Amino acid sequence: MSKNTTKELKHGKWSEDEDELLRAAINEYGEKQWRLIAEKVKGRSPIQCLHRWSKILKPGLVKGPWSAHEDLLLKQWAENQGPQKWSLCAKNISGRSGKQCRERWFNILNPDVKKGEWKPEEDALIFQMFQTCGPKWTMIAGCLEGRTENSIKNRFYSTIRKMKAQGQEITTELKQEIPEEKFPDSEEKMSTLISQIQHFQVLLDTTRTQILQLEGSMDTKIEGLEELKVFQNGLPPIKPKNFK
CATH class of the missing domain: 1.10.10.60 (Homeodomain-like)
Incomplete structure (x- = not known):
């Protein structure tokens, strides 16, 4: 192969x-x-x-701007189901993929997203973390409340372009971005795996209970056998002459 x-x-x-x-x-x-x-x-x-x-x-795929109705459906999904299971969410929004739904929510519709002007300390933190860990935008976003991975990435490269246009020296080493191979339904697979683990945990607990019950039953039988042995040991030996 x-x-x-x-x-x-x-x-x-x-x-x-x-x-x-x-x-x-x-x-x-x-x-x-x-x-x-x-x-x-x-x-x-x-x-x-x-x-x-x-x-x-993919047949039926819708591209371009989102309609108000699509946004409403996406908001309802996030409110009712939480911002997760995007592949299932996409089934309720005809023509949109799970990836489109995820990006629309986290980059645009999420009420926690900060869309105002960037502060100097935010820019400084982005450049500092980029020098330390490279283009790991998810990690950097975790340190900037309200800023999305996409907005941080765009801010970084737009600042670099502006600095070049102004003839400023760029001391930050631009490390090459290597796209990760992410496959669809990863959240669903993880949810399924967690459900399977929980199911096996229930089976394990049930089996443990049955084993304890069996051990208790065996202990009772063993105690009975021990008592029988003690009783037998206390009897005088039986000899043929005792029988008539």
Whole structure:
């Protein structure tokens, strides 16, 4: 079985032939087996195939601005179900993907999102953390209340561009961003795993209770046997002459 390596990967625009190979592979394997699908599209990784399908080729996919009705449905989902299980959320908003729903909520609709002007101390913290850990925007966002990963990333690079345009010296080393291979339904899979663990915990507790009950029953039987032995040891030995 051949596997795409980093050196063999293509980047940039997809060809029509690649799109047809991707459609055929998805018809064969469905929309879950991305590693198998990628083997049918030479030079493309599983994550490239996933993004190409979910963002560009998937039938019925809606792109562009969100409508007021879509935003209302998304807000209702977040209020009723919490900001999670985005794949399930997308089933209630026709044409939108789970990723679109997640990004719309966390970047735009979330009432905790801060959209005002950036303070000098925020910029300083972004640059300081970037020098320490690189482009780990999720980690940096955890230290800036109300700022999203996307807004922090945009702020950082827009500041860099402004500094270059003004001829300022940039002392920060720009480390290359390596996209993580994230697959859909990760939250659902984690939720399923947690449910399975809880189920096994119940089975374990039940089994432990049964074992304790069995041990108690065995202890009772053992005590009875010990009492019988003591009783037998206290009897005089039986000899044939005692019988008539």
